[in-house]
Amino acid sequence: MKIKVNGQMHELSHPSPTLALTAALAKLGFTNPALATAVNGLFVPRDARADVALVDGDQLEVLAPMQGG
Amino acid sequence: MQIYGTEITSPLLLGTAQYPSPTVLNAAIEASGTQIITVSLRRETATGSGAGFFDLLQQNDCHILPNTAGCHTAQEAITTARMAREMFETDWLKLEVIGHSDTLQPDVFGLVEAARVLAADGFKLFPYTTDDLVVGEKLIDAGCEVLMPWGAPIGSGQGLRNPDALLSMRAHFPNTALIVDAGIGRPSDAAQAMELGMDAVLLNTAVAKAGDPVGMARAMALAIKAGRAGFQAGPMERRDMAVPSTPILGLAELG
Numbered sequence: 001m002k003i004k005v006n007g008q009m010h011e012l013s014h015p016s017p018t019l020a021l022t023a024a025l026a027k028l029g030f031t032n033p034a035l036a037t038a039v040n041g042l043f044v045p046r047d048a049r050a051d052v053a054l055v056d057g058d059q060l061e062v063l064a065p066m067q068g069g
Numbered sequence: 070m071q072i073y074g075t076e077i078t079s080p081l082l083l084g085t086a087q088y089p090s091p092t093v094l095n096a097a098i099e100a101s102g103t104q105i106i107t108v109s110l111r112r113e114t115a116t117g118s119g120a121g122f123f124d125l126l127q128q129n130d131c132h133i134l135p136n137t138a139g140c141h142t143a144q145e146a147i148t149t150a151r152m153a154r155e156m157f158e159t160d161w162l163k164l165e166v167i168g169h170s171d172t173l174q175p176d177v178f179g180l181v182e183a184a185r186v187l188a189a190d191g192f193k194l195f196p197y198t199t200d201d202l203v204v205g206e207k208l209i210d211a212g213c214e215v216l217m218p219w220g221a222p223i224g225s226g227q228g229l230r231n232p233d234a235l236l237s238m239r240a241h242f243p244n245t246a247l248i249v250d251a252g253i254g255r256p257s258d259a260a261q262a263m264e265l266g267m268d269a270v271l272l273n274t275a276v277a278k279a280g281d282p283v284g285m286a287r288a289m290a291l292a293i294k295a296g297r298a299g300f301q302a303g304p305m306e307r308r309d310m311a312v313p314s315t316p317i318l319g320l321a322e323l324g
Contacts, residue, residue: 003228005113006113018151019133020254030113032113034123034156035113036110036153036155036156037152038148038152041144041148042148043148043151043152043155045151045155045221046155050259057282061155062110062112062113063110063111063112063149063291064110064111064113064122064123065109065110065111065123065126065156065157066107066108066110066111066113066122067086067087067094067108067122068084068085068107068108068110068135068136068138068235069083069084069085069086069087069136069138069223069224069273069274
């Protein structure tokens, strides 16, 4: 499965055509708990990640706290 | 000043970006006396770039004001706002929808559109806007209790480009918290904003990029306090011509 993660294409080996967002984050190595996620431009709350199934071509954004003005 | 039911005593809001080090940032926060600091969200890296900053935020007692900096559409800002609310566990939001990449001028149409959606979703908004009264009215109609007009383009340090417009805002929105956001370069700019009757000033670059950020944070706090006191004391009217301050009556004839 190919998905775009923070603007870069990633190939995730996975037997079925869908992959839960929680599983994708683990596969991609995002272990920091202070993360916020969006799929295809829409916010996915933390407790909804297990119910969101990624498919080929999805765009995932994984954001972290950062300094800002 | 009351902001969404919270009493805020420091009229200085401080951004957290561009400091030479986290230690200097922490010291500047303390020296400024601020109670509200702005933060952001950016793409996480493989090394977990956000974790250290998140820990730093936990160490101080300031209210966190997440921004939607860099968003160019209402939809981007709405999604970012929701991500920020979960991340920082606050419904306060500095709403930015940028309309022009050179001036970083707010896209006031996208701003009002996003404000309507987010206010209905329970957000307490601090919209970064222009000094346009019509836009201000629409933002208040959308549910904003705070307006943050720009003083000059973000990061420019040019000071207040249009003080008359800020005076008009003060007169037109007597019961809305007005916070000058963007463009302040020097303590005198911050003092001027407060003399015009603004409720607070939001600063970042002017402090972070000063030769001594901690010293500048202190200077800004003093200037803001002085400007506020000056506004409350009621400055004299300007005059076109000189008027002697020493009495004429009793002047000796010596020539």
